[in-house]
Amino acid sequence: MTSDQAGGAAPPDEYVEAEIQRLLTEDPAVAEQGITVIRREDTLVLYGEVESAHRREEILRRVAERFPDVPISSDIGVIRAQAPTEIEQLP
Amino acid sequence: MVIRIAAVGDVHLDEDVVGRFRPALEELPECADVLLLAGDLTRHGTEAEARCVAQEFGGLAVPVVTVLGNHDHQCDQVPQVVKVLEDAGITVLEGDGVVLDCAGGRLGIAGVKGFGGGFAGRCASDFGEPEMKSFVRTTNESAERLGAALRSLDCDMLVALTHYSPVPDTLVGEPLEIYPFLGSYQLGQAIDSAPTALAVHGHAHAGTERGTTPGGVRVRNVAHPVIKQAYSVFHVGDQLDTDQVSPIGGSGSQRSWS
Numbered sequence: 090m091t092s093d094q095a096g097g098a099a100p101p102d103e104y105v106e107a108e109i110q111r112l113l114t115e116d117p118a119v120a121e122q123g124i125t126v127i128r129r130e131d132t133l134v135l136y137g138e139v140e141s142a143h144r145r146e147e148i149l150r151r152v153a154e155r156f157p158d159v160p161i162s163s164d165i166g167v168i169r170a171q172a173p174t175e176i177e178q179l180p
Numbered sequence: 181m182v183i184r185i186a187a188v189g190d191v192h193l194d195e196d197v198v199g200r201f202r203p204a205l206e207e208l209p210e211c212a213d214v215l216l217l218a219g220d221l222t223r224h225g226t227e228a229e230a231r232c233v234a235q236e237f238g239g240l241a242v243p244v245v246t247v248l249g250n251h252d253h254q255c256d257q258v259p260q261v262v263k264v265l266e267d268a269g270i271t272v273l274e275g276d277g278v279v280l281d282c283a284g285g286r287l288g289i290a291g292v293k294g295f296g297g298g299f300a301g302r303c304a305s306d307f308g309e310p311e312m313k314s315f316v317r318t319t320n321e322s323a324e325r326l327g328a329a330l331r332s333l334d335c336d337m338l339v340a341l342t343h344y345s346p347v348p349d350t351l352v353g354e355p356l357e358i359y360p361f362l363g364s365y366q367l368g369q370a371i372d373s374a375p376t377a378l379a380v381h382g383h384a385h386a387g388t389e390r391g392t393t394p395g396g397v398r399v400r401n402v403a404h405p406v407i408k409q410a411y412s413v414f415h416v417g418d419q420l421d422t423d424q425v426s427p428i429g430g431s432g433s434q435r436s437w438s
Contacts (some may be wrong), residue, residue, distance in 0.1 A: 176211070
């Protein structure tokens, strides 16, 4: 290993992806385990579903705050909570 | 005999969600005898969040039975969380069970949170470092307590309630690499050790609704992001209208009770 590889360089995208995935769970302001992070060319896409619009906004705010230079796009939905219209019968 | 079971998991309540489920929950007496909650009731397992759960799921006209999930353990306030839920009339199971008198018969529900470990041929072993042995022993002990609780209940119909999955079937959609963090075959083995009619779990947000244990017990993943409605309703019994029965491995829910 050469010494100039040891420090200073920006982490590879794969490490950023891993850090964001962990932030989504471990940051108390987020605490989401159901958000998927996908690397797509120059951007990271977050998708999944959360329980409120506030939580979706908080995810984007926290990720942007921690990784201001990483282009992020999001496709996070808010889960519907209506009564069911069908049942399942199990003999 | 038909017993009507409503179930949902992973509702992750906090102040910002209180009230969203309530309109649908008010309809429960018309369509279900009991509501099962499959863990991850809160975001971080705080007493304050548990009060949100109590507000949303307390005081319903049907009994509510729950297990806790991994999120409900995050802040190490499990005793406080359990107390708030029980004060609201919610039955919290962990290695034990309850029998409810329903119109269709006596419904026995045994529950544990469960734990990860993986599935047959691709699972962690009780071997090596203390941390690994502790991990697997946690799984084993949880499954043993579930099996013992299931076998102990005197009832007409038996249901297993867990947070972690007892089968890989209902994890389809999740990355294969994380299956060992989503469930364990030992839970399935415990379910198969008793005449269980239905097993209900959550935890796998990107998983699939339907599966079966190796012993043929129907398994349903009711994580809220999977079912995408306030709760699912299952009519379980031996006097169903067979024209409306979903076969094992069937492709979808049948028409409503209308």
